[in-house]
Amino acid sequence: GQQVMQIPQYQHVQEGEDFTTYCNSSTTLSNIQWYKQRPGGHPVFLIQLVKSGEVKKQKRLTFQFGEAKKNSSLHITATQTTDVGTYFCAGRRGFGNEKLTFGTGTRLTIIP
């Protein structure tokens, strides 16, 4: 079945440092979504990427979808304490009725 792996599993960074998490799928994806889950909370949608090689930015967050549509990355510039949480990528192999498979997640901890 479809597998979606993320690295690293954990990341501790000093406040103000940059952070990157990488997402790799065993199969080609039709799209990739990114979610953030705060400690004790539920996943909240951040963004969706659809096109090969697509790059999108949300303030300090930069999202990229690989050319082969099998990998993606999320980069946070100058982390803040509010960035704490677990970041999940999620993908589907096709549009319509394909199930949404989540990646293994990267837990980000910020050292003040």
Add this chain to the structure above:
Amino acid sequence: EADIYQTPRYLVIGTGKKITLECSQTMGHDKMYWYQQDPGMELHLIHYSYGVNSTEKGDLSSESTVSRIRTEHFPLTLESARPSHTSQYLCASSEVGARDTEAFFGQGTRLTVV
């Protein structure tokens, strides 16, 4: 804020009891999902539905069952709870379309079986 609700938020129950976790959404979404998540760990898809009378098993084998008699309601049932079922259960929903939209999650039910 998303209109998807899960009850109860917390449940402590004895081994062998039958339980039903409720999930309702008022957004008219056809797709609904159940994920199981241990604290700080990845989300495992255990059930999903494309619409009324449609249910499928997810990637993680689960002893739970689901039903989808109404669009807005997607309950999950455990006939005989065991300590191994202790986990957080997250329900989600999304629209069906040519371009997929985001999944909205409920607050989750934290289940403890003693």
